Amino acid sequence: MKINFEVLKSLEEDVMLDLSDQELNEVLKVENQILSKFEKVLKINTDGVEQMHYCFEIKNTYLRDDENSRTIPKEKVLSNAPEKDDDYIIMNKVVV
Secondary structure (H helix, E strand, C coil): CCCCHHHHHHHHHHCCCCCCHHHHHHHHHHHHHHHHHHHHHHCCCCCCCCCCCCCCCCCCCCCCCCCCCCCCCHHHHHHHCCCEECCEECCCCCCC
């Protein structure tokens, strides 16, 4: 697939840019170079290749296991709040 000058002109209007013909030709040249490189990538045979979310098989072993922490029941928190609205605590704005 190649991008032509007319497609760029219509995209130029869509994104509200005002490019000269010279600038459009430069964009056209770069975009077609990128597309030709992607065409090479798409020709790679990936049959039998397992799908991966990351390109490396390294697992994050430095993360700690989740531990249950002490929590306070919502009712107790709300009972200590000076001002509340249903299940929300009302506070004065502290950041200006």
